[in-house]
Amino acid sequence: MSDVIFREALHDDKTALLKLEQSLIEAERPFNASLKPVGAYYYDLDHLIEDVQTQLLVAEADGEVIASGYVQVRRSKAALNHDQHGYLGFMFVAENYRGQGLNKQIMQRLIDWGKDQDVSAFYLDVYSQNASAIRAYEKLGFAPTLMEMQLNLEN
Numbered sequence: 001m002s003d004v005i006f007r008e009a010l011h012d013d014k015t016a017l018l019k020l021e022q023s024l025i026e027a028e029r030p031f032n033a034s035l036k037p038v039g040a041y042y043y044d045l046d047h048l049i050e051d052v053q054t055q056l057l058v059a060e061a062d063g064e065v066i067a068s069g070y071v072q073v074r075r076s077k078a079a080l081n082h083d084q085h086g087y088l089g090f091m092f093v094a095e096n097y098r099g100q101g102l103n104k105q106i107m108q109r110l111i112d113w114g115k116d117q118d119v120s121a122f123y124l125d126v127y128s129q130n131a132s133a134i135r136a137y138e139k140l141g142f143a144p145t146l147m148e149m150q151l152n153l154e155n
């Protein structure tokens with residue numbers, strides 16, 4: 001494998017990030033029949049890049065952005081024993097680069113950054129049918145908690 005560089009995302013990466021976002025949406029489409037067929041977007045990329053409470057990382061190989069992930073420091077619910085937590089999202093690795101530990105390296109860096117912000121609890125959302133993603137997260141120590149349920153009278 002060619003050398004992979006991990007770095008913070010920049011505004012210049014926006015075109016590449018928009019493509020990864022669409023690929024992520026396509027990867028998740030089989031798990032959610034409510035996703036818009038066209039014009040679906042998940043993220044405010046400018047905000048993720050600029051926000052000081054967020055670390056958006058990319059992995060680059062041969063000058064191309066091939067993977068992403070962010071952690072955002074968020075205020076926690078009052079009932080919890082932690083005031084703030086890290087929310088992780090936009091975990092995506094281009095198909096040719098999967099299974100080589102890239103996501104693990106990105107998430108480890110995000111968790112380390114979160115720890116530097118005094119965060120000790122980390123959360124993420126993943127579709128219950130996304131077995132490979134769940135396995136990757138479990139290997140990092142994540143365990144399932146809340147399950148979202150849906151009643152959709154239109155589908």
Ligand SMILES: CC(C)(COP(=O)(O)OP(=O)(O)OC[C@H]1O[C@@H](n2cnc3c(N)ncnc32)[C@H](O)[C@@H]1OP(=O)(O)O)[C@@H](O)C(=O)NCCC(=O)NCCS
Pocket residue numbers: 024027028091092093094097098099100101102103104105125126127130132133135136137139
């Ligand atoms: C989920 C995803 C980000 C994982 O990226 P990745 O770089 O392939 O994951 P890693 O190689 O870091 O995997 C970490 C661990 O999970 C395991 N793993 C990853 N994919 C796996 C698979 N398909 N089957 C079995 N184990 C898998 C790896 O073996 C690895 O364990 P190891 O370090 O002991 O070998 C990637 O598959 C992806 O982009 N999927 C499509 C988008 C998506 O579903 N994103 C998640 C949104 S919540």
